[in-house]
Amino acid sequence: MAILSKEEAKKIIDKVLAFSKADEMSVGLSGSRTGNIRYARNSVSTSGETTNLSLSVTAVFGKKSGTSTINEFDDASLEKTVRRAEEIAKLAPDNPEYVPMLGPQKYLEINSFSDSTAAITPDYRAQAAFDSIDPCAKKNLTAAGYLEDTTGFSALGNSKGLFGYNKATSIDFSITVRTADGKGSGYAARDYNDASKLSAKSATEVAMQKALASSEAKALEPGKYTVILEPTAGVDLLQNMMRSMDARSADEGRSFLGKKGGGTRLGEKLFDERVNIYSDPQNLEIPGSPFGGGGGGRFGGGGGDGMPQEKVVWVENGVVKNMYYSRYWAEKKGVKAIPAPSGFIFAGGTQTLAEMIKGTEKGILVTRLWYIRAVDPQTLLYTGLTRDGTFYIENGKIKYPVKNFRFNESPVIMLNNLEAMGKPMRASGNLIPPLKIRDFTFTSLSDAV
């Protein structure tokens, strides 16, 4: 049984803690069932399902810590794991940055579990693949897609009385549709906690439409253009920026948030005043985890050190309001520790994508960016390419598809060149609006379709 209830999880954690002879001990317990189906060339290539239940014990003596993991849950195995963690800890070098464990915490109520996702069967996955392949095959298009669903829980407890439990589900679907002559390609990606929100068929229809519309692309000269980035296109650049908001790196002078002459740019206006970015674990569209920091992701690595996740404003009216602080760095700086969130919310406007296109005299609609890599961590300059449908807009209308571009751009510069924002949509566990940006830098053309 990979998915334990709160009570079952607590019973095991308490039993483990009772075996402890260490100064401090923490226990992480997590389980999941993950299923997937992959298809290409209009045919299923692989599918599978794995279950996992794992216990991780960290023992601490002074400033030495050691971790041992196990997948067996009889008393003898649990005790053996505790002893192993203690042995490893005793032999470990001192960690000068060790911070004593947290006591009991209050966690927010978060609903990130959906029965419809938990009930997924291999037949559901096969049907989703069929719903995606069939319309493509009928129109002489080629589908390649991937669906993955996970149902899991994560619990943690420690010898100072901390206990937390969270149950979550997720489903991720992506589809690439290509024309038979290889001249058109379209993509769509959807992610939800609740599988009943996913329609593989309608996502596939979007990709089909983009594949057909992107055929016979014309070449435009590279240069600076006004662009509209769909949420699927903008999310990676923005996410990369948000992942760079670690306070320690900024204090150490090796981050885009480091300041000339020392110190950080906390409190400085770094972006257009319409930029507001926050995280909220209780947001209904992208429910997060009640605890985090170190684990990461929607299922975490056991919840890290158990820091509670709260609503945090990162950027307000273009001003940097908060950075991530590990417990060690927060203590050193005399501030409150803030864990990195699992997803962030970029507050947008109310316009639809169609309305944003309508309001554009000349510009380029970018539906997806690909192979994004950091070029300069100092300025957060990234390079990458457009992919799977790029279109020229003139006088409020999509005129024709254009060949893909390579870009070299920094999200910091991008968010200073903001023209308009649309209604946010969920993308990779975040809420991102379509963004209209002026002077977006395309540096070369690509022949790739």
Added chain:
Amino acid sequence: MKRRDFMQMSGMGLGALMLPNVPVIGNSVPVEHLLDPWMDAPVKKILSEIALNAAKSKGATYTDVRIGRYLQQYVFTREKQVQNIQNAESYGIGIRVIANGTWGFAATSDVTADGIAKCAATAVAIAKANSKFQKEPVVLAEQKGVGDKTWKTPIKKNAFEIPIQEKIDLLMNVNGAAMANGAGFVTSNLFFVNEQKYFASSDGSFIDQDVHRIWPTFTVTAIDKAAGKFKTRDAISSPMGMGFEYLDGLASEKIAGPNGLVGYRNSYDMVEDAIVAAKQAKEKMTAKSVLAGKYDLVLDPNHLGLTIHESVGHPTELDRVLGYEANYAGTSFATLDKWQAKNFNYGSKLVNIVADKTQAHTLGAVGYDDEGVPCKEWNIIKDGILVNYQATRDQVSILGEKESHGCCYADNWNSVQFQRMPNISLKAGTEKRSVLDMIKGVDKGIYIIGRGSYSIDQQRYNFQFGGQVFYEIKNGQIAGMLEDVAYQSNTQEFWNSCSQLCDKDDYRTFGSFFDGKGQPSQVSAVSHGSATTRFDAVNVINTGRKI
């Protein structure tokens, strides 16, 4: 035998893996456990026969079995402290079958007779379920059973036998040397991997292999707080298919370059490189910002390896060419018609690119691949012409070949094996030429060393690469360091601009330790050899920005 399940690692990029709290594949175990002997080959043979028989009885027409134990030790440090030491073990069995002409795969950590038989039945059931969607049955190239075989990476010092303290001392020396030479910060890491894998197939092969890999690396950061600037320089080591002897720093394996620079062949001096790195990171602070334009590039093997990987390695993977990776990594410009034409100029006549899984000390070297095919070497680009791809047993028939290339690999016992890149290397030049000789002939150029930023499109046409250090070449001489350099090109245009190669004395391998592919993503390790090589009139952009 004890029943265990194991943690799975989801697809993870290199960046994430550099973090000290990275989860590893498998269970954390005490360090001494990594040296415990595992099952003997005869025991594994008995277990694999249970799987082969069970699958056959359920209707499989072909079965292969991989019983694997995967060990990892990762050490992470920064400045004067150890951040984390990960010791992990993962073992279990993966069973792949063909039933109704369709692949099926299942894996279990329950390595008992009962667990194995159940797993084999599941694999057959999955194959039969998926056969409903199958349009064309799998065609496997013939592979005669090789009987009982063993193969081991030819290591001199098993890295897992070296005491942890020795590894910590080495990294503390590295960090200390960097700090003493001007670094503001330094992180250093050691990665050791040992795959103990037993392969058996219904063809009659029973192959026991013991594969070792090592990767020492660091990042040095120089800081100028007053100017609000920082610059980094990564190690110019290479991940290798070697033991701890790679860290001996043998003088005989060093190659002297221009301006006192050193290249490392099959032995690496980590402390020496850290000293140079700290000095170079500082020098980068005041280096001249490049003027965008066309330059002749002189590319060091430690840099060129990644360009080979991205612009030749990936586009010649046959599964990409056929469309199996269309939804993730993408497809390829190197389509079958270009290969069939036998005259597609992938590069200039100097460009000879070979694929192999046999070269000593490389990450790709094994005796047999993960579907029991003996490893070999073959041409991918011959005298500039595209002549072949990288293929597995179920793909080579598409190329009209009868023998697999041996390119099948799975990153764990619980991952299904699929086509992965072998070593892809550029042959050294046949004329005698050193790096200094090459630089002498360049009027306006840039000499680039080390792996930097890299990005390429989904069909592998347009790419952009950075590096670790850049030197301006003016009138045949190195004129000083440059910064903000990246070059952009088109794969075919770039390889056709290849105008000169250094000779075999300069040949070295570069490696990628965590190359990602597939959904769910799997990693693999692969080497790319070359000598320093010149490319003419390549477009260089300036990446400097102000925020």
